[in-house]
Amino acid sequence: xxxxxxxxxxxxxxxxxxxxxxxxxxxxxxxxxxxxxxxxxxxxxxxxxxxxxxxxxxxxxxxxxxxxxxxxxxxxxxxxxxxxxxxxxxxxxxxxxxxxxxxxxxxxxxxxxxxxxxxxxxxxxxxxxxxxxxxxxxxxxxxxxxxxxxxxxxxxxxxxxxxxxxxxxxxxxxxxxxxxxxxxxxxxxxxxxxxxxxxxxxxxxxxxxxxxxxxxxxxxxxxxxxxxxxxxxxxxxxxxxxxxxxxxxxxxxxxxxxxxxxxxxxxxxxxxxxxxxxxxxxxxxxxxxxxxxxxxxxxxxxxxxxxxxxxxxxxxxxxxxxxxxxxxxxxxxxxxxxxxxxxxxxxxxx
Amino acid sequence: xxxxxxxxxxxxxxxxxxxxxxxxxxxxxxxxxxxxxxxxxxxxxxxxxxxxxxxxxxxxxxxxxxxxxxxxxxxxxxxxxxxxxxxxxxxxxxxxxxxxxxxxxxxxxxxxxxxxxxxxxxxxxxxxxxxxxxxxxxxxxxxxxxxxxxxxxxxxxxxxxxxxxxxxxxxxxxxxxxxxxxxxxxxxxxxxxxxxxxxxxxxxxxxxxxxxxxxxxxxxxxxxxxxxxxxxxxxxxxxxxxxxxxxxxxxxxxxxxxxxxxxxxxxxxxxxxxxxxxxxxxxxxxxxxxxxxxxxxxxxxxxxxxxxxxxxxxxxxxxxxxxxxxxxxxxxxxxxxxxxxxxxxxxxxx
Ligand SMILES: CC(C)[C@H](C(=O)O)[C@@H](O)C(=O)O
Ligand SMILES: CC(C)[C@H](C(=O)O)[C@@H](O)C(=O)O
Numbered sequence: 001x002x003x004x005x006x007x008x009x010x011x012x013x014x015x016x017x018x019x020x021x022x023x024x025x026x027x028x029x030x031x032x033x034x035x036x037x038x039x040x041x042x043x044x045x046x047x048x049x050x051x052x053x054x055x056x057x058x059x060x061x062x063x064x065x066x067x068x069x070x071x072x073x074x075x076x077x078x079x080x081x082x083x084x085x086x087x088x089x090x091x092x093x094x095x096x097x098x099x100x101x102x103x104x105x106x107x108x109x110x111x112x113x114x115x116x117x118x119x120x121x122x123x124x125x126x127x128x129x130x131x132x133x134x135x136x137x138x139x140x141x142x143x144x145x146x147x148x149x150x151x152x153x154x155x156x157x158x159x160x161x162x163x164x165x166x167x168x169x170x171x172x173x174x175x176x177x178x179x180x181x182x183x184x185x186x187x188x189x190x191x192x193x194x195x196x197x198x199x200x201x202x203x204x205x206x207x208x209x210x211x212x213x214x215x216x217x218x219x220x221x222x223x224x225x226x227x228x229x230x231x232x233x234x235x236x237x238x239x240x241x242x243x244x245x246x247x248x249x250x251x252x253x254x255x256x257x258x259x260x261x262x263x264x265x266x267x268x269x270x271x272x273x274x275x276x277x278x279x280x281x282x283x284x285x286x287x288x289x290x291x292x293x294x295x296x297x298x299x300x301x302x303x304x305x306x307x308x309x310x311x312x313x314x315x316x317x318x319x320x321x322x323x324x325x326x327x328x329x330x331x332x333x334x335x336x337x338x339x340x341x342x343x344x345x346x347x348x349x350x
Numbered sequence: 351x352x353x354x355x356x357x358x359x360x361x362x363x364x365x366x367x368x369x370x371x372x373x374x375x376x377x378x379x380x381x382x383x384x385x386x387x388x389x390x391x392x393x394x395x396x397x398x399x400x401x402x403x404x405x406x407x408x409x410x411x412x413x414x415x416x417x418x419x420x421x422x423x424x425x426x427x428x429x430x431x432x433x434x435x436x437x438x439x440x441x442x443x444x445x446x447x448x449x450x451x452x453x454x455x456x457x458x459x460x461x462x463x464x465x466x467x468x469x470x471x472x473x474x475x476x477x478x479x480x481x482x483x484x485x486x487x488x489x490x491x492x493x494x495x496x497x498x499x500x501x502x503x504x505x506x507x508x509x510x511x512x513x514x515x516x517x518x519x520x521x522x523x524x525x526x527x528x529x530x531x532x533x534x535x536x537x538x539x540x541x542x543x544x545x546x547x548x549x550x551x552x553x554x555x556x557x558x559x560x561x562x563x564x565x566x567x568x569x570x571x572x573x574x575x576x577x578x579x580x581x582x583x584x585x586x587x588x589x590x591x592x593x594x595x596x597x598x599x600x601x602x603x604x605x606x607x608x609x610x611x612x613x614x615x616x617x618x619x620x621x622x623x624x625x626x627x628x629x630x631x632x633x634x635x636x637x638x639x640x641x642x643x644x645x646x647x648x649x650x651x652x653x654x655x656x657x658x659x660x661x662x663x664x665x666x667x668x669x670x671x672x673x674x675x676x677x678x679x680x681x682x683x684x685x686x687x688x689x690x691x692x693x694x695x696x697x698x699x700x
Contacts, residue, residue, distance in 0.1 A: 083540035155548035190433035198505035
């Protein structure tokens with residue numbers, strides 16, 4: 001197979017970890033006889049510094065023209081305490097999601113047995129946890145009308161959802177549940193929000209087409225509790241944009257390391273793969289960033305193109321590295337490897 | 351002191367636990383020579399069943415006419431899976447908050463050393479945790495305009511905040527921080543939401559009047575992680591309505607038992623005190639409901655009227671019950687006491 005892949009490595013540790021993901025993909029291309037062509041472009045703070053725009057037009061065009069996007073991370077401390085600055089790195093990411101129509105963000109959360117003791121939660125709580133979170137990514141309060149009164153004393157954000165926006169991601173989530181443990185939990189606040197009531201209605205209708213999947217509902221406040229009390233109860237979680245942001249970040253810490261978590265953002269014609277950790281500016285250039293989340297994002301990319309054996313080869317190599325404790329300082333305080341050496345081991349093992 | 355107290359014990363275990371809180375208050379009245387007059391009224395599912403209205407006018411009037419409201423819990427399974435039902439118990443609670451102007455919901459979260467091993471989190475993570483959450487309770491997306499298009503395919507909820515709404519609760523939160531460890535964390539999503547940017551701006555301005563309090567900011571997704579990774583970093587948390595709902599419920603599980611957590615809802619002329627657990631319908635009438643959250647809510651009531659010694663007497667009695675393990679089955683599997691016996695012990699000890 002031939003794939004054109006846009007590489008948007010971004011800020012902070014983005015470039016370092018993305019380089020390891022590329023190395024893994026090159027090893028796959030070599031072993032399985034594929035052709036992957038990588039094309040780099042600017043995004044985030046570095047794009048603002050160089051062009052004044054967190055998502056330059058050429059970057060967007062490249063993403064549209066290629067088969068998939070490999071994303072690193074964005075964000076720089078100089079923007080962090082100034083969310084009112086007229087131009088900010090996050091705007092690049094939000095615009096990219098919207099323009100590419102990446103309406104579904106998929107985050108697998110798994111408790112790796114070798115890492116369970118790193119978790120802030122007790123072993124017996126997290127054992128067996130294996131969740132796939134489907135977060136709606138291009139609607140809701142993120143993209144609704146924002147207003148500030150002329151005198152600056154009243155602000156508003158509109159949360160809006162249409163039936164179609166809910167349907168398309170719901171189908172993806174039900175299909176995923178069919179391939180997993182056949183359970184789907186809709187997280188909402190239907191006792192308060194009109195949009196949540198629409199989510200419940202539409203998802204309930206759609207569930208008739210997936211009779212083998214058990215559907216249940218959880219209010220978001222209760223979900224925030226259940227995620228800590230009993231995370232292994234969940235299979236597929238489906239939710240709207242803002243709730244997905246909160247619940248998936250909460251879920252990301254239960255496995256013991258955020259440095260392992262990958263994500264896919266899917267649209268009708270584009271797709272993007274991204275580690276969920278941020279740009280981690282304090283670690284930049286020190287060789288201490290964990291590349292596994294970026295490498296597992298590459299595995300999700302392969303899976304998306306039905307290269308299942310190839311994705312498994314990456315996952316096996318990652319499991320081997322974890323088993324042998326060939327890992328960065330976040331997971332290995334005695335004898336840590338650098339970002340690059342971890343990437344080398346995984347690429348070699350493939 | 352003479353206090354008129356409206357008692358809205360509501361549904362499920364509400365009446366059982368509220369009865370224990372009244373017993374504790376009567377013991378206080380007796381020991382400290384106060385007069386507390388309790389007046390009962392209907393709210394929630396039971397009010398719907400009897401009057402068709404989750405918040406009958408007489409109930410609201412009683413709350414306005416008394417000095418404080420002691421609240422139990424609302425909710426009944428027959429409404430739970432039908433958030434679109436025209437009349438639901440939650441509407442009573444939301445209307446009560448709005449009509450009484452209870453703009454600040456205050457929830458203390460503490461790791462009791464005797465209970466630390468009950469927590470899903472590891473001991474070293476939660477030790478020392480002592481947080482006071484200030485959640486805005488009468489604004490934001492809960493009360494903004496809700497719309498559903500005529501054909502039922504587009505729904506929306508408006509999140510709106512004014513400077514005044516932010517200021518009044520911010521002052522309360524800063525004052526609380528001054529009496530505590532002098533740290534205030536504003537939880538928002540200022541990198542995405544206009545309302546959050548207004549919160550940051552207004553809270554930053556107000557912080558100039560409280561120079562002894564250190565102010566910091568945390569995005570809500572990060573806050574959901576930090577609450578599990580390192581809860582003892584927090585002192586006072588200030589946040590808007592919806593984020594407060596999610597983050598405070600998440601926080602409520604770290605202490606090991608939701609059966610211990612009390613809350614106060616404060617307005618300019620009214621105040622209400624409520625255990626944060628819900629109506630727990632499965633436990634109704636079995637004598638297994640933990641009354642401590644309701645009893646500690648009574649302590650918050652006393653504190654609100656500057657009856658500090660009295661509040662301390664309640665807290666001491668509660669600590670004693672925990673120390674001697676004179677508790678309900680949720681905390682004591684070997685030799686549990688009933689709801690009533692725990693209440694008796696605490697009232698006697700006072
Ligand atoms: C950077 C920010 C706008 C973004 C979001 O909230 O969607 C991030 O938190 C994420 O989850 O990818
Ligand atoms: C019952 C519900 C409307 C309510 C809320 O969301 O405010 C509850 O969850 C709470 O936190 O008191």
